[in-house]
Amino acid sequence: MYNPVNDPEDNYEWFELHNPGTTAFSLAGCILSESTRTHTLGAGLTIDPGAFLTLAASSFPGFTPDYVHNRDVMLVNSNGGGITLTCASVVVDKVTYQTGGAWPSNSNGAAISLDPAHYDATINDDGAHWCLATASYGTHGNLGSPGVTNDSCACVPLTACPSPYNCGDISDGCGGTLNCGACTLPQTCGGSGTANVCGQGACVPTSCVTEGAECGSISDGCGNTLSCGSCTAPETCGGGGDDNVCGCTPLAACPIGLNCGDYPNGCGGTISCGSCTAPATCGGGGTDNVCGLPQPGAGQVIFTEIMPNPVTVDDTTGEWFELHNPTSSAFSLRGCSLTDNTGSYAINTDLDIPAGGYVALARGASPGFTPDLVYTGLALANTGDELHLTCSSTLIDEVVFGSGFPLAAGVAMNLDPASSSSTANNLAANWCAATESYNGDLGTPGAANTTCACTPLSSCPAGLNCGDYPDGCGSTISCGSCTSPQTCGGSGTNNVCGCTPLTSCPGTLDCGDYSDGCGGTLNCGTCESNETCTNNVCACVPLTACPGTLDCGSYSDGCGGTLNCGTCESNETCTNNVCTCVPLTACPGTLDCGSYSDGCGGTLNCGTCESNETCTNNVCTCVPLTACPAGLNCGTYDNGCGGTLNCGTCTDPLVCAGGGTPNVCGLPQPGVGQVILSEIMVDSTTVGEPGGEWFELHNPSTAAFNLEGCVVADNAGSFTITGALIIPSGGYLALARSAAPGFTPDYVYPTISLNNTGGD
Numbered sequence: 001m002y003n004p005v006n007d008p009e010d011n012y013e014w015f016e017l018h019n020p021g022t023t024a025f026s027l028a029g030c031i032l033s034e035s036t037r038t039h040t041l042g043a044g045l046t047i048d049p050g051a052f053l054t055l056a057a058s059s060f061p062g063f064t065p066d067y068v069h070n071r072d073v074m075l076v077n078s079n080g081g082g083i084t085l086t087c088a089s090v091v092v093d094k095v096t097y098q099t100g101g102a103w104p105s106n107s108n109g110a111a112i113s114l115d116p117a118h119y120d121a122t123i124n125d126d127g128a129h130w131c132l133a134t135a136s137y138g139t140h141g142n143l144g145s146p147g148v149t150n151d152s153c154a155c156v157p158l159t160a161c162p163s164p165y166n167c168g169d170i171s172d173g174c175g176g177t178l179n180c181g182a183c184t185l186p187q188t189c190g191g192s193g194t195a196n197v198c199g200q201g202a203c204v205p206t207s208c209v210t211e212g213a214e215c216g217s218i219s220d221g222c223g224n225t226l227s228c229g230s231c232t233a234p235e236t237c238g239g240g241g242d243d244n245v246c247g248c249t250p251l252a253a254c255p256i257g258l259n260c261g262d263y264p265n266g267c268g269g270t271i272s273c274g275s276c277t278a279p280a281t282c283g284g285g286g287t288d289n290v291c292g293l294p295q296p297g298a299g300q301v302i303f304t305e306i307m308p309n310p311v312t313v314d315d316t317t318g319e320w321f322e323l324h325n326p327t328s329s330a331f332s333l334r335g336c337s338l339t340d341n342t343g344s345y346a347i348n349t350d351l352d353i354p355a356g357g358y359v360a361l362a363r364g365a366s367p368g369f370t371p372d373l374v375y376t377g378l379a380l381a382n383t384g385d386e387l388h389l390t391c392s393s394t395l396i397d398e399v400v401f402g403s404g405f406p407l408a409a410g411v412a413m414n415l416d417p418a419s420s421s422s423t424a425n426n427l428a429a430n431w432c433a434a435t436e437s438y439n440g441d442l443g444t445p446g447a448a449n450t451t452c453a454c455t456p457l458s459s460c461p462a463g464l465n466c467g468d469y470p471d472g473c474g475s476t477i478s479c480g481s482c483t484s485p486q487t488c489g490g491s492g493t494n495n496v497c498g499c500t501p502l503t504s505c506p507g508t509l510d511c512g513d514y515s516d517g518c519g520g521t522l523n524c525g526t527c528e529s530n531e532t533c534t535n536n537v538c539a540c541v542p543l544t545a546c547p548g549t550l551d552c553g554s555y556s557d558g559c560g561g562t563l564n565c566g567t568c569e570s571n572e573t574c575t576n577n578v579c580t581c582v583p584l585t586a587c588p589g590t591l592d593c594g595s596y597s598d599g600c601g602g603t604l605n606c607g608t609c610e611s612n613e614t615c616t617n618n619v620c621t622c623v624p625l626t627a628c629p630a631g632l633n634c635g636t637y638d639n640g641c642g643g644t645l646n647c648g649t650c651t652d653p654l655v656c657a658g659g660g661t662p663n664v665c666g667l668p669q670p671g672v673g674q675v676i677l678s679e680i681m682v683d684s685t686t687v688g689e690p691g692g693e694w695f696e697l698h699n700p701s702t703a704a705f706n707l708e709g710c711v712v713a714d715n716a717g718s719f720t721i722t723g724a725l726i727i728p729s730g731g732y733l734a735l736a737r738s739a740a741p742g743f744t745p746d747y748v749y750p751t752i753s754l755n756n757t758g759g760d
Contacts, residue, residue: 001013001014001015001061001075001111001142001144001146002075002076002077002081002097002107002112003077003107003108003109003110004061004062004109004140004142005108005109005140005141005142006140006142010057010071010074011057011058011060011061011071012056012057012058012061012062012140012142013056013057013061013074013075014054014055014056014057014061014065014111014146015054015055015075015083016052016053016054016055016146016147017047017052017053017055017085018051018052018053018119019047019048019049019050019051019053020050020119020120021049022049023049024046024047024048024049025046025047026045026046027041027045027046027047027053027087028041028042028043028044028045028046029041029043029087029088030085030086030087030088030092031085031086031087032055032069032072032073032083032084032085033073033083033084033086034073034074034075034076034081034082034083034084035076035080035081035082036074037072037073037074038072038073039069039070039072039073041067042067045066045067052146052147052148052149053066053067053147054066054067054146054147055067055068055069056068056069057069057070057071057073057074058070058071061138061146062137062138062139062140062142063137063138063146063147065146066147077099078099079098079099079100080096080098081096081097082094082095082096082097083095092121093121093124094125095124095125096125097112097127097130098127100162101127101162101170101171102126102127102128102158102170102171102172103127103130104127104130104131104132107132109141109142109143110132110133110134110142110143110144111132111133111142111143111144111145111146112130112131112132112133113130113131113132113133113144113145113150113151113153114129114130114150115129115130115131115150115152115153116149116150116151116152117152126171126175127171128171128172128175129153130153131153131154133145133150133151134151135151157172157176158170158171158172158178159172159178160178161178161180161181161196164194164197165180165196165197166180166181166183166196166197166198167180167181167182167183167189167190167196167197167198168180168189168190168195168196169196170196180196183198183199184198186200187199187200188200188203188204188221190204191204203221203222203223204221204222205220205221205222205224205226206220206221206226207220207226208226208228208229208244211244212244212245213226213228213244213245214228214229214231214237214244214245214246215228215229215230215231215237215238215244215245215246216228216237216238216243216244218244228244231246232246234248234266234267234268235247235248235267236248248266248267248268249266249267250265250266250267250269250271251263251264251265251266251271252271253271254271254273254274254289257290258273258288258289258290259273259274259276259289259290259291260273260274260275260276260282260283260289260290260291261273261282261283261288261289263289273289276291277291279293279329279330279354279355280292280293280330281293281294284332285332285334286335292332293330293331293332293352294329294331294332295331295332295333295334295335295336295391295392296325296327296331296333296353296391296396297394297396298394298395298396298397298422299396299397299421299422299423300325300326300327300329300331300396301323301324301325301331301333301353301389301396301397302323302324302326302396302397302415302420302421302422302425303321303322303323303324303387303389303397303398303399303415303425304322304323304324304358304414304415304420304425304449305321305322305360305412305413305414305415305434305443305444305445305449306321306322306380306387306399306401306412306413307319307320307321307367307380307412307413307441307443307445308380308381308382308385308401308407308413309380309382309407309408309409309410309411310367310368310410310441311409311410311440311441312368312410312439312440312441313364313366313367313368313439315363315379315380315382316363316364316379317362317363317364317365317366317367318362318363318364318367318368318441319362319363319364319367319378319379319380320360320361320362320363320367320371320412320445321360321361321380321387322358322359322360322361322444322445322446323353323358323359323361323389324357324358324420325353325354325355325356325357325358326356326420326421327355327356328355328356329355330352330353330354330355330357331352331353332350332351332352332353333347333351333352333353333359333391334347334348334349334350334351335347335348335391335392336389336390336391336392336396337389337390337391338361338375338378338387338388338389338390339378339387339388339390340378340379340380340385340386340387340388341381341385341386342378342379343377343378343379344377344378345375345376345377345378347373349373351372351373358446358447358448359372359373359446360372360445360446361373361374361375362374362375362445363375363376363378363379367439367445368438368439368440368441369438369439369445369446371445371446372446382407382409383402383407384401384402384403384405384407385401385402386398386399386400386401387399396422397422397425398426399425399426400426401413401428401431403428404428404429405428405431406431406432406433408433410440410441410442411433411434411441411442411443412433412434412441412442412443412444412445413431413432413433413434414431414432414433414434414435414443414444414449414450414452415430415431415449416430416431416432416449416451416452417448417449417450417451418430418451430452431452432452432453434449434450435450436450454473454474456471456473456475456477457469457470457471457477458477459477460477460478460479460480460495463496464479464495464496465479465480465482465495465496465497466479466480466481466482466488466489466495466496466497467479467480467488467489467494467495469495479495482497482498483497485499485517485518485519486498486499486518487499499517499518499519500517500518501516501517501518501520502514502515502516502517502522503516503522504522505522505524505525505536508537509524509536509537510524510525510527510536510537510538511524511525511526511527511531511533511536511537511538512524512525512533512536514536524536525538527539528540528558530542530543530558530559540558540559540560541558541559542557542558542559542561543555543556543557543558543563544557544563545563546563546565546566546577549578550565550577550578551565551566551568551577551578551579552565552566552567552568552572552574552577552578552579553565553566553574553577555577565577566579568580571599571600581599581600581601582599582600583598583599583600583602584596584597584598584599584604585598585604586604587604587606587607587618590619591606591618591619592606592607592609592618592619592620593606593607593608593609593613593615593618593619593620594606594615594618596618606618607620609621610622610640612624612625612640612641622640622641622642623640623641624639624640624641624643625637625639625640625645626639626645627645628645628647628648628663631664632647632662632663632664633647633648633650633663633664633665634647634648634649634650634656634657634663634664634665635647635656635657635662635663637663647663650665651665653667653703653704653728653729654666654667655667655668658706659706659708666706667704667705667706667726668703668705668706669705669706669707669708669709669710670699670701670705670707670710670727674699674700674701674703674705675697675698675699675705675707675727676697676698676700677695677696677697677698678696678697678698678732679695679696680694680695680696680754681693681694681695681741681754682754682755682756682759683756684741684742686742687738687740687741687742689753689756690737690738690753690754691737691738691740691741692737692738692741692742693736693737693741693753693754694734694735694736694737694741694745695734695735695754696732696733696734696735697727697732697733697735698731698732699727699728699729699730699731699732700730701729701730702729702730703729704726704727704728704729704731705726705727706724706725706726707721707725707726707727707733708721708722708723708724708725709721712735712749712752713752714752714753714754714755714759714760715755715759715760716752716753716755716759717751717752717753718751718752719749719750719751719752721747725746725747733746733747734746734747735747735748735749736748736749737749737750737752737753737754
């Protein structure tokens, strides 16, 4: 509300914040600002999810506001008014309103209200989504909905461009645009600096957005080039046929070779490449969008007929074998490989085998029939060989033929149709000699085999000696029975007598020897020393007394009970059922010296008395000093037992501890300025150098000082005064380089030499 009917209107201005999210936020410390003023929001101000917050210039805008900023920010009634909310240097939202154009006009007494369908920090920049409020609030006739959801806006689009707009596009206020016309050269739209108004001035470069350019380069109309960006795949710049606009030209047909299923058209859609004819499926051969059949899995295609030794034609032409698909699904053998004892062949052409169908593969093209495939690299041995079919590293089927198989010249080996599986075709008994002629030789290449006549076994194979065994023709024969403890298959081999011995004792048996059921024995274990073995089970025998020297506490009887071994004396503890004396670890109470019994035959040292104490009955007693220690001659001194001794008084000018030693008379060293240099001889002509050099110290104070330990230094060296050297109050001392500088000095120094031309 920037234009209330009240006068003065400033006190009645307000605006509303809304939280359209699902998280509550703190506004404390956030900043409100307009073109010239700012206001920092106070502590504790928060806005909950979905909530509305009213902020007013005063506390009486016609309702009770949530926050009062006291006119720190002002809402103007002209174009360009607005308000900004900034938190932690981030502009959370900003609205700059107009009094016309796409924005609501004639707002006197009515708040401008954002349509509830457009509660968004970007969309609320567009005046087309704002309208004048219609609900009344307060008692002054103002319109608005402070603190609650706004009324929906009924949008009325502009039908003509407002004056002075005469060129370019402007918003119609309802999400559309109006074209206000074109300018006549040399004028350009906005040329004089006002948008949508024809004028002439400095060249105003256009923009990619203005020209509708999304990609590539365009002229800005002022002699420069604009880069309008790039497109995101699969779109390309101009790909849809419009220059500088991202677009895509979709494929009109599937790539050559693809014949089924949906294929990406390169622009986000798909095109259909067709459908497959049964039994082929789309991608069935392993290639997307190509009709094909899958390769078989293990046992899904098997060897059913083999001709290793033709007679009518030579082996190099007449050898062949047959594959059969016993399943209900068709397969492709393309990519599979065949191997025998000596070589291999990779199937690199289309070779499909239908459900329940057969294919014949021959060494030559004219073996007496038309083969489905002619192979190379394989040569079947007449006396025995092996064939393997492998697809994608998976063994599909194999047959190893030799002794027991019906090998004969001019006759194919024929698998009985009742044995059409990858395991049954491993048994020689399931193969027989073919009986039908195809070119003089016998066989049924590429067709169903003939049934083999069955000759049942008359006795069990060697080594089998028990149970029933298949006779090969649907019945069984008996191989005999076993003698106990052997059983049929007892050793793990069917139809063979054997015994499987126990490997451990049954159940709870835990001691002694036990039969393994096959004539041997098992050792079930050994009992503990307090147990006996009865019927292979250990039984416990409890103790009746504590062992040996055990004399206290409870002790296990070995069978889950306990024994009481006794009680210890008061100064003993029971450790591992044995009483042990516990010695004292410290002297009792106030005992603090001498030796004391620990109660177990040893002694404790209770401590040592101080030098001024004596030990009586393990207690130290103080013996006080009767005189001050040698060398102490002043003040009071601790007698060692809480009293004091008087060590005497000092003779003036000495003071007690004056030299820094407690209870000893002496003088202190001087402080800054309390002793000064008052005379200096650097160049003696009578005595000569350096023996004639000397200097004088003066004490201008009212106290005497001891210079012992003080340091004298010049530019080149220094020395420390050793021994007592007293300078009385107001007195003088002469310090010389030699003992005979022409007088008797108070102190002779050996190390420094005074410079004749100056120094310190």
